[in-house]
Amino acid sequence: MASLYLVDALPESVVGGVITLDGREAHHAAVNRVRAGESLLVGDGHGTLAEVTVESVSSTAIEVRVGSVRTENRPTPEIWLAQALAKGDRDELAIQAATEVGVSGVIPMQTARSVSRWSGPKLEKGVARWESIVREASKQAIRGWVPDVAAPATPGTLVDPRDHVLVLDPRGVIRLADAVASTPTETRRIVLVVGPEGGFAGEEIDRMTAAGAVSVVLGDTVLRTSTAGPAAIAVANVVLERW
Known part of the structure; x- marks a missing residue:
């Protein structure tokens, strides 16, 4: 190729x-x-x-x-990944793999348990770094669309009523596949939300679900923050019959 x-x-x-x-x-x-x-x-x-x-x-x-x-047309609904900032390069590994499996956009997310912190000049540098990663991963995957990198968000500002926001939570009772299958037809995008290595604080999940997000479980095992997002995107692609 x-x-x-x-x-x-x-x-x-x-x-x-x-x-x-x-x-x-x-x-x-x-x-x-x-x-x-x-x-x-x-x-x-x-x-x-x-x-x-x-x-x-x-x-x-x-x-x-x-x-x-x-x-190539942009898919509808789009699949986005809200990825918590994580220690080491685990958040970068997550968005690289997410790009390869077809994500339309990524959202850097600062959470209570994020070891990595973006503030001041580090914020601009972090966004630029993610933009470079998704660009290079798009070239590797031969993608017509390079994913967008949104402005950093927090769990309290993430949920938009136009989106179907699915928070990956090992304590969830709704299967991710079922939640994706029930996506309303008018949905702008499916946003898959992944926490840091320590997971979300309980109040963060409560805040997101109170705003309209759905807490979902991916499977029987707990994946690292670097693999949970790409795995969830793969599930969504199958459910949406894109794979």
Whole structure:
């Protein structure tokens, strides 16, 4: 399968035209030892993918000619992951894998038991880091849509009445698969909410369910925060018949 490279935008009259890849995309191509005549994919991260042929390669730029273009629709409802900040790189592993299995967006979530804390300059740096992770994971997975990274939230500000918010909780009595299957037709997005390694504080779950979220159980075992979200997305994809 051809590798995917991302650009900020694709021209409307792109078929037959030449696109220049520079910056980090040209560096990526150099690392992959791309040569003239090879076939690649170029996307804008917003659903448009172009099949291209490499025409010329230099140390700073790659020129490609577009052969065909296709557009992928954004799924409805979208599946989002509200991922609690976690120690080490476990939250980053979660959003990387979530991107690979098809999440539409991620929400960094500061919780009472989060060891990692984003504040001041660290907040902006953290969001930028997540944006880089989902971008690179999208290229790895050959995805037409790069997931959105929302502004950081807390359990108290997370629930939106337009969404079907499902909080993963080992003490839940409703199965995740059943909750996904009962998603109202007018739902904007399904938001899967994953806590940190220590789990949510009881009052955080109470606050979310009081606002309209549903407490659900994924299975008989307790997964790490780095694996719970991607596993839940996989379940949702099967229930929604996307897999």
